[in-house]
Amino acid sequence: MAGIADLVIANGLVVNADSRRLAHVAVDGGRVTAVVDAAEPVPAAERTIDAAGRAVIPGGIDAHCHVAQTTGGWRTLDDFAIASAAALWGGTTTILDFGIPRDSSETPLEAARHKLALAAESRCDVALHGAVVEWDETVPAQLEELAALGIRSVKMYMTNRGSTMADDDTVLRVMREMVRLDGLTYIHAEHDAMIVDCTQEHASAGRIGIAHLHETRPELAEEASVREVLALAQYTGAPVYFVHQSTPGAIDLVAEARARGLDAHSETCPHYLVLDDGVYSSQFPHWYACCPPMRSPETVAAVRRRFADGSVHTVSSDHSCYDLTQKRERADDVRQMPHGLPGVETRMPVAFTALADAWADREAHDGARLLERFVDLFAASPARINAIPGKGTIAPGYDADLVVFDPAEARTVDSAALHMGTDFSPFHGRVLRGWPQTVVAGGRVVLDEDGFHDPGPVGRFVERRGYAEFRDASGTGVRVPSIADQRGN
Secondary structure, X not given: OOOOEEEEEEEEEEEEOOEEEEEEEEEEOOEXXXXXXXXXXXXXXXXXXXXXXXXXXXXXXXXXXXXXXXXXXXXXXXXXXXXXXXXXXXXXXXXXEEOOOOOOOOOHHHHHXXXXXXXXXXXXXXXXXXXOOOOOOOHHHHHHHHHHOOOOEEEEEOOOOOOOEOOHHHHHHHHHHHHHOOXXXXXXXXXXXXXXXXXXXXXXXXXXXXXXXXXXXXHHHHHHHHHHHHHHHHHHOOOEEEOOOOOHHHHHHHHHHHHOOOOEEEEEOOHHHHOEHHHHHOOOHHHHOOOOOOEOHHHHHHHHHHHHHOOOOEXXXXXXXXXXXXXXXXXXXXXOOOOOEXXXXXXXXXXXXXXXXXXXXXXXXXXXXXXXXXXHHHHHHHHHXXXXXXXXXXXXXXXXXXXXXXXXXXXXXXXXXXXXXXXXXXXXXXXXXXXXXXEEEOOEEEEEOOEEOOOOXXXXXXXXXXHHHXXXXXXXXXXXXXXXXXXXX
16 A cells, blocks of 8 residues: 555664664565654554564674585584574675685685575575685686675685685785775684694693683783784785774774774674683583683673673674584584584674673763674674675665664573574584564564574575775665676676
8 A cells, every 4th residue: 555664663762883773664565665753653564563671783794604604524403594593583685695615616606606505595685705715816806706796705714724724825815806806805803823733732631622722722822813814914915804802802803903904894793792711620521612712701801891891893603503413423523513603593692791891891981882782783783894785884875784672671591492404603602692582684574473484595695896986885775686697696
């Protein structure tokens, strides 16, 4: 019917990264069409959801997920249907996955096309990062083709020799190409020589099981690698994004580089905000096998403070869906066991709880507000840094990706009640705040008081823009093509 919206979220506290207001949000054709002051009448709609007393924020963007990932002899147990549904359960409406070559026979372009085909089953929108392991003369043309597909970032590992590690020559050359192509370089920063040496020393002493993981990958290895990569970024002029930063020193190095004018960004993950290395002496240490490992309580507290004060720019899950059988199989040797944690569904409540707790500890807030800071970390900055059009903001013209939640509501994590395709959560038994109550993705209500409403494989492939192009543009909402449309490219 003319003049009647598809959906209205009424009477909520609408929060963006830079503002809040009591308002009604009107949705039509999958996009936000109006944000109307709550003092005005509720617009007519086919369906109205009353959000009184609750916050309405942009749908989350998880910029670091590993879905259906094969690394060495291990494969995660999920697929895009499972992982994307879990993301929606957790208030995340867009995920960014990686096209990482599965072995030396697969090229970066082939790896990305493989992931793009798998992503056709996604329930939420998907963007992709490329990945380069080894430089050869075909890489520049492959990166050009990836950019033409809308894949405008490339990840490289500074460790994992013999599998995914890129050497310094490769990193430098790829950075130069990303500058040429107006792209973004993603970096896993851990100093490989330090880690190999430290791990070998522990193995020689018989201290190589999961209980010693945190001892084999010292904080210095992360910070030394960040320092080296920042030098390469300064030399090449490449924008750089550091994944899963776990130490205050690493975060501070990025902050210092930004103060010198470098385009550098810090990401952390929920587990580095609430879990410390005491988990490796717990009853289930294999629940916490990831790289970097959990750090000392003092380090965790310092990272959480930086999370609150603006030094960290995004929070991502680093979702990797192994199960306990896989984790236990080689828990005797951290060099052989699969590393990574399931987390795409719990990213919102863990991050919000950690931020709220850190906020409460701050002596002064400098006029900033908790919810606005959370929106920036959860949605707005991931959209801006990754040049994702039409996302991360509630405003006319933007995609109708919305989350309604009560910041005061607390729930206890029950791993058996989660939906990530595995049998554990590293946050099992924790009381967390910030769970989504209603989730709207692309204008569809996928989660409400009646439960989850599977929309089917409707997720779209999001073509990203150039890093500098997007930074310098207004970033207004733009429609994105479907994954099916992209598969023929």
